[in-house]
Amino acid sequence: MKNRAVERVAGADAYQQEGQMTTFFRTDGPxxxxxxxxxxxxxxxxxxxxxxxxxxxxxxAALSLDQQSEVTELPLRSA
Numbered sequence: 839m840k841n842r843a844v845e846r847v848a849g850a851d852a853y854q855q856e857g858q859m860t861t862f863f864r865t866d867g868p869x870x871x872x873x874x875x876x877x878x879x880x881x882x883x884x885x886x887x888x889x890x891x892x893x894x895x896x897x898x899a900a901l902s903l904d905q906q907s908e909v910t911e912l913p914l915r916s917a
Contacts (some may be wrong), residue, residue: 840886850879853890860884 839845850862852872860883863876 839882840888845880845882847880852876855884856881858884860887860890 847862849864852865852870853860853862854872855861859881861881862879863872864879865871865876867875
């Protein structure tokens with residue numbers, strides 16, 4: 839975020855811009871398509887977002903809480 843804060847949106851596997859907001863969704867299925875069945879997880883003002891990174895959930899879950907706070911680079915999947 840612009841204020842140097844890092845927001846982790848757990849459970850989101852897609853995002854899209856909706857007006858002035860960027861909304862993160864959980865699609866719950868192999869389609870990975872944002873549609874009426876998707877669940878909104880979080881929204882942020884698009885103007886406040888600097889970068890969006892998608893982390894490998896399985897790798898992050900395998901790390902302890904102390905290790906997670908020390909991670910600066912994880913393999914990324916395109917969002």
